[in-house]
Amino acid sequence: MKKLIYLITMVIAFSACTNDFEETNTNPYQISGESLKQDFNHVGAFYSSMLSQIFGNQVDHNLTNVTFAQHLATPTPFVGGVNNTTYYIRWNGYWAREYNNVMAPAKQVIDIAAADGYDVFVEWANLIRIVSMSRVTTYYGPILYTNYGSTESALYDSEETLYNAFFSDLDRIISVFSANTDYVGLNNFDASYGGDVSKWARYANSLRLQLAMRISKVAPDLAKAQGEKAMADPVGLIETNADNFNISLYGQKFHPAQICFEWGDTRMSATMESILIGYKDNRIAPFFDPVSDMSLVTDHPDWPYKGIRNGAELVAKDDRLSFSTIDVSFNDPAKVTKRKVMSADEVFFIKAEAALRGWAGAGDAQANYEAGVRASFELWGAGGVDAYLADNTSLPIDYNDPVATGAVNDFVNQITTTVAWDEAASNEIKLEKIITQKWIAAYTNEMEAWVDYRRTGYPKLPPVYQNSSNSDWGIIPDGEAIKRMPFVNSEREGNAAGVADATAKLGGPDEIGTRLWWDTGGPNF
Template sequence: MKKLIYLITVILALGACTDKFEETNTNPYEITGESLQQDFNHVGSFYPSMLGQLFGNQIDHNLINDTYAQHLATPTPFVGGVNNTTYYIRWNSYWAREYDNIMAPAKQVIEVAEADGYTMFVEWANLIKILSMSRVTVYQGPIIYSNFGTTGEVTYDSEEELYTAFFADLDRIIAEFSANTDYVGFNKFDASYGGDVSKWAKLANSMRLRLAIRISKVAPAMAKAQGEKALADPVGLIEANSDNFNVSLYGNKFHAAQICFEWGDTRMSAAMESILIGYKDNRIEKFFDPVSDMSLVADHPDWPYKGIRNGAELVAKDDRLDFSTIDISYNDPAKVTSNKFFTASEVSFLKAEAALRGWTGAGEAQANYETGVRASFELFGAGGVDAYLADDTSLPIDYNDPKAEGDINDFVSRITTTVAWDETDDNETKLEKIITQKWIAAFEDSMEPWVDHRRTGYPKLPFVYQNDSNADWGVIPDGDILRRFPFVNAEREGNPSGVADATAKLGGPDEIGTRLWWDTGGPNF
């Protein structure tokens, strides 16, 4: 009898324990599905990694758009001196970076956010997709956007379809953001704006203006309508440096600093030397460090900076390692914690061009131009802006490569416009001033200057000295520039019908000399 009572007692005790088995046996340090959903962790954790991939590194940024915009140049004769910088394509990887690290996770997080009703996170991801794909398209032209994530051989969007989709998506994104400026869901995951939705709305609206100006020559009616919508939208634009969109480096070193100081593969460009020294531009000391060997700057000892010509004839890397590096402050992750993506100065220059094009709400071209220059000087902490804007005589200087024999790598500057605004100039001269200053102010992010150089012909940068283009990737005639990048090999091999359709939409051969949709080759006005 005692044994029976004991057995019943044990059974009852075990039953009581199993009633709370899950509670008593849960690891308090384990991440559960419920805890992931608290504070939006299950969706928000995607965003820092996506944003951090907007900029490429050496082979998908520095040796492409940094080179073609001529902000930086390499001393290194990669692959025997015949490579991207001399118009022979060796590296073409930005596509994979953006699709693998932004488009794919964005699709995943959008599905999760839609299922949970988190519309704000859906539209945040959609905005990041536009930030990314608006850059990828300036490499290739037609890209996969509307049909991303479908199975089989995927169809590309033509560029006209793509920009139409961008603008439609921005309508929805801006409407959602402007209606929810008090939303706090982004706070934990937003290293750029600290969760301030109103600033994300300004970025989205500024992107509309950027894209409208980009297509202003090829689709003037669409561009004007979209540009005027951006200028009139009550959410506003990025018009103060406090609203600038900077992409956090998340504790990592500034990309160009690693390339410059650790690998010795990038230096000041000769175009920067020519323009900044010629214009007596004090931003030079914020961008670059002076040389220690004064023999390199015998032609301008008061401005001891020396750059490398893009597309130069190079023999040995050591020849030009003592040319100007970027400023040493960029090598300190504690001082440089982010990368500039969209600034108030760019918005002012966009508005200045919009004014030249007669867009309602743009204001006066001169006021916008000078505001853009002032915002850039303020951002970089440079002095002397008043004298700079009043200078109507200084011009970019000619370039001499002190490490090359004779005239090798030398050039005569093609720029004949001064900094000071002259209201009697024609629109073409005014546009050259605007785009040249926009080019300088965009230091740290050379993507849009590369677009502008193709779209407008400005600044009038030197052509590459060594042009190795050939039938493999297409021929660039002397006195012309590389216009695009070929479709990537992974797509050529894995999606051949899609690439064939994309090439037809491109309107020319899949070569580096084929102009993109907005690069019309026609007059600017």
């Protein structure tokens, strides 16, 4: 089957750039366009490739949003230790990856599917476009979406325009999916939900809720309306792990495992060490491997895990290779076959915040908060969730770098909220609990964790130790965090007018310290 899909993909790619293909001599043993239409192969072969590109590689993901969210950190002093992780931008490839590998083929397959009247395939591709672009905009702000593929305009959408377009497109997508729950055309191509259109509808509805909460501070009325629409929709939300949206690895190794075990360029973060050990969080075992050198963990020998501070002052890569890797099971493609994009825990945490914000249909904040924690523990096979949720004393610990001399790379924990829910606490404290647990549960899909940190200020992450930002890409004041990635050089050079217009829509200079639209910097309530 893999060989067939590969062959199909190659045929489509070749035919796409050959206008008069059908007029040339045809090999009788070659797969023809008509035979590809059998069982929807002429459209279905696009989807696995598009979905596999949602997560970037080391440059696009691991050295950008993963380190900005402080889940993993690098032991490697790339470019003399002055790089993305210390707020000097060396790599900025996510834009090209998503436009070349998702938006371009999506446009092509939408045209083909629309011509043949395959509405579900059309909207499946449109949904994948939103998945991709809703992530790309968290890097840059204004992006090309409604004008993508236009021969008349290469102007970016403002973020306000973009989110309204997302919501409008989701209306149509969910309507088509809801009306076609018995459709079987996706079956041979859908490694996420096995062709179950109702589950795609549930994911699309959950995505609406996620995007609504993302803009809750800058456009509270729109956010509330869209969030309530998602929670009231009879199609439902992702509220069990059986409905989680995962992307198949299609037989490939989980990419962070390659970065960790083959290249030695990523390890547990010091922030993960501080929070997971301080909270006595049993998810630490399926997340990370313990160290073999107990001299690294003399401050907590019962929890033998050691992380690296994000933006650490690093001298040599070998100094910290003995720190905790991600769990070794990630290195086995037979054990780790997929990567999550949205899971039930995230939906429960969004509903918990929605309850604090008074959105109709959200339910009880505490019930949702605890359901989110339970769903995450279940997903990772971790025990002890009842004791964890009842713990009203444990706090994250201070961090000590056992390799550096003195206080270099060390930090003092700033988180003062415990895990246990406190109904008498202020909404601000309740929100901190919710977002801190949402941050932990986001492991392996850190992008929304970076969003939440910028949007709410939670969790209270330590600042990078080494801040290398300067006027080249914008200055991040000491103690603050990076806000965005700059527009890419290919666009600056090839679409200068579009970038100038996008910068005006951004509302500030094209620098890493300019806040995105939804990142107001104002109070949470």
